Amino acid sequence: MPLKPPSGTFPLWRRLLVCSSIIVCLGAARAETTVEIVHYFNVPGQLDGLADIQKDFEAANPDIKIKFTYIPFAELVSRTVQMAAVHKPPAISCIDNPDVRYVAKSGVLKDISASVAKLPTWQDTYPGPKHSVTEGEKVFGVPIGSNSLAIFSNKKMLSDAGITDPPKTWDELTADAAKLTKSPVYGLVFSATNTEESTWQWEPFLWSDGGSLLDLSAAPAKQSLQLWVDLIQKGSVSKDAVNWNQGDVANQFISGQAAMMVMGPWMLGQVHKSGLDFEVTPIPVPKEGEKPVVPLGGEVWCVLKGDPKVEAAAVKFIEFVQDSDRLEKLCNTFNYISSVRSVAKKQGEANPELQPFVLQMDTARARPEEGGANYTKVSLAARTAIQQAITGQATVDAALADAAAKIKPLAAKK
């Protein structure tokens, strides 16, 4: 059998017709816009949330395809910037909120202030999350949702130790943690590891005491670091806290090695799965009646400069997600608090475990409020001081004085 058809039966004009129709078909397929979203979400709940949103959005916008690309947490910023540098930017990057203004400085992010101004949810966004994405008049993204820190307590251990309510003040925290410590169980656990996690976990104590990372030689910084040092030196917190990231911290709590932990809402799912009986309460404050001030976590949908058609599709996607019902569903699957006040209120009313986080949202602060685009360097200096003090390498005063000296030129530069 000859594979090639005899030339007579397939004249040139027909071949041309076939070819051109194929090209037209390909062209039609190309008319579809692909919105690539880079992110580092890897918890099953979060992935389900993203998949749902993708399905809904693609159904409503058949000409736009969403493509999620996973990048490990540590590489997200550098990869985003790299992709932009070689003119293949993703449409959207889900950047951690303290990094947004820093990345914006490189000029890869699109100012979407005109689009967000029209969104009803933007007017209702808490000041903290708003601050983290705004530089002057410019807006570089819309928060996916927020998270922060609170105290998780093991109910059984607390009642066994005769404690009726989880600690509300620093004094109660110190006393309760000591009471709950019975070898091999520690009263409390937090993360003081050599990454951003330790600064982030210390900030609620520093800020609730009225302190600032930009003024580490002041009294609130000394008092709040002394609180941590005392907890560790009394043995209420394991010395290994300097090596534990937040995943390790949660494991300690879940496996019953610690009675209380400093943790955020994204761990709720995992703690629930363990079947542990626990409750969540706000961060203890220095004196009764004061308001806790916690740092804000959470990622931001940031649109990258590129093909105008893709940019428009990306903005469309973000607007789609800002629908308050969709936002509530997404934040609930993420175990995040919505950055939009009305949505967050609803979440808190429906779920008592989220309520402490919702209540803290009004006073919560964006981390770049201290140091702006230099926040990462400020944080590095602060966490070195934290580690030096709690490992006994330096006194609280000396460690903080050293860090304050490093931060001073950074704060001036902005």
Add this chain to the structure above:
Amino acid sequence: MRQLEAIRARGATAPEAGGRATPRRRAAWRTALSSYSFILPITIFGLFLLVYPVLYSLALSFRDATVETFVGGDMPFVGLSNYEQILASSTFWQALENTVVFTFCSILFQFAIGFLLALFFQNRFPLKNVLIALLLIPWIAPVLTAANTFKGLFNEVGPINQIAHLLGIPTVPWLASPGFALAATIVANIWIGFPFNFILLYSGVCNVPPEIYEAARIDGASYWRRVAHITLPILKPVTVAVLMLGTIYTVKVFDLVWIMTGGGPANTSHLLSTYAYQVGFSILNFGQAAAIATVIVALILSLNLFQLVLQRR
């Protein structure tokens, strides 16, 4: 070069079908071309994946490369400024010192343990091959697994401290104390690396002709004399290779320390590799990270040169 000339000469003298001068030269050229085409893949591979990144990293180390300057591509040339800033940071010197201590202690113990085991396995005994296979497990185990296991072992309330407590030895929070964190990572690295030393030295030991030992024994040489004057000298080439490879592997260790301590507490257990990673990916100062990487490359190259000289002698 000499080989190529030989090939060309062979091509020139080879019998040809045409018999005329031009085809002969063309055939020679073709032979040379096909010879070059054999080394083409490795040359391209080397240029793109080895030479280019190293040169790029070197170039980056002289530029102000941060997230801000990276995208515009206008990373300004800043001369030695990155190096000045690196050399002025106490963490860098701590990391350099740690790298030297880490490498020296790891290699010393890995080699000593590997060598003693190789000597032991010179004897014949039952289950010998099974034991050899078992000894290779640390080398096969993924570093991720090993590092997390050791992180657990060195935990403040982990097995090591529990045993010490039972024996009445005062315990330390290994990974949480500035004085012991590096030591703990060295212990873990020795465990990971000794099988590599052992297996190479063992194969070397197996190649020592038994007659030499026989003769020495007849002459009345004691066991350790035989080891010192027969085994060690014969093993010299293997030893140099083992030490060289071991040193290169150890200077660039990253994952183990990153997982066990993250360079902490308070930056006391940073190696140059983990410090470079922190500067590059956490502080996002690519220029300074490249400067540290250049120091690592220079360190490894100078060690290589030193060992090549040793090998020549």
